Amino acid sequence: MHARHLRARLKGWGGVGAMAAACALAVVFALAVTCTGSVASQAADPHRAGDRTTQAHTADAPRAADDCEAPEKQTLSPSRADGPTITAIKNRPGEKRKLIVGVDQNSYRWGYRDPNSGESGRLEGFDIDLVHRIAEDILGDPDAVQFKAIPTDQRIPAIQDGRVDLVVRTMTINCSRLKDVAFSAPYFKTGQQVLAPKSSPITGYDETLANRKVCTAKGSTAYAKLEEDRGSGDLPASTDISTTVPNQLDCLVRLQLGEVDAVVNDGALAASQAAQDPTVELKGEAFTTEYYGVAMKKDADDLVRRVNQILVDFRQDTATGWQASYTKWLSATMDDDPSASRPPAAPEYLRRS
The missing domain is CATH 3.40.190.10 (Periplasmic binding protein-like II)
Structure with a gap:
């Protein structure tokens, strides 16, 4: 994250002036918008881990909800099984059969609308790639997504009020938020x-x-x-x-x-x-260590487990998974070496229910 990482960054963004245009777009699209952009389906991962292996990983681990010394570990073990939350999403009729996801639309390279992309209103970025991955796994279509642009302080209320199924918006997992929402395992490390x-x-x-x-x-x-x-x-x-x-x-x-x-x-x-x-x-350097996670309702256990399984696959997929998305969106602004940003290779799942 030094000066060399700022080389020609404004290409494709249009500089500060275009950024103002992006801000204007943020106002126009502040309400819910439906994603219509085409995203290629990710290749099937031959290394998908079995449910029994991942669930057995910490089956008898204690839940440290009160002291919450490691909030990034307070999540459920992965599973591909459908439960009531996922079934309700799949049973949405017609055009409403979509995953409803809260995102940002003005975080460059994470979730943003590029005014120079030639596709008006199309969201793109690292978080957006992950959303499409989740939609493809649950609904069989990476574009079966309704995006809702939400400000930082509305992420938790949007989940609690049922306005969204998920929030994928550079959201740090911490003890305070775990009182109000459930989180997936980490998908990015920062500070x-x-x-x-x-x-x-x-x-x-x-x-x-x-x-x-x-x-x-x-x-x-x-x-x-x-x-x-x-x-x-x-x-x-x-x-x-x-x-x-x-x-x-x-x-x-x-x-x-x-x-x-x-x-x-x-x-x-x-x-x-x-x-x-x-x-x-x-x-200066980062002065904290934090992890981004996908946020969901506290009682959406089947969705938490499913997202955690998707994240296992996302990390292992070297062709179109985590590494490919990092290279495409973040290597230019952060570092060609993603090691400092990688989520835990073997995440722990200390929450039992």
Whole structure:
């Protein structure tokens, strides 16, 4: 995530001006939209693991829900079996027989609308690839998806209210969220980082943030971390963290307008924002370790297990799976070596029910 990773990043995005157009599109498409883009079906994976093997992996493991020392492990073992949640999705009539998924539409390379793609309104990115994979496995059609664009702080309410079946939106698995929703096993590893202008004296998540305004997204783990650290003295008390916005990209706009001095965000997203604007850069190293997961209703056990099985296949599929998606979308903005971002090769499933 150094300057060399910013080479020609604006090609295909159209620079900051086009980014403003993308923001305008975000307003137009803020309501539910149906995906019509064509995505090639992924090749069948010859290494699909059997249900008995994966379910036996941690069959008698205790559930650490109260202390939640490892939130990324608090999920159910994989299975391909249909249950009530999946059956209800499959039984939707006619054109409604689709997976309803909450996503972002302005996170560059993750879930976004490229105004230069030639296909108006088509969502693409790493998270979008995963959504199509899930839809193909459950409904037999990668395009059987209804996308709903939701802001950061609406991810959990959208699940609880039944507006979506899943949220695939760079959503960090943590103990607080596990009280409200269920998560899959991790599909991406990241950590919080500081984004600031290249000319800024800010050097990272340190004392150089004193007397500086920092922007975060509402309901994000970044804001929670800043609030906790400022209270404990690990962040200067004079750091102003009052600026919060509905979506991460809004922080980049605030930074460009000079309304804030820095942005704190997941490093994976911050790297994509740096690719959109060559005048900013990541400052310092990641200061947390976090994992993205697919979020679902707490009682949707069969869907959690099915998604976990899909993630097993996604990781193992070297042709059209995790590695291929990383190479296509993220290697240009992050690093050609994905090792730091890979989810656990052998995830643990400590939740029993």
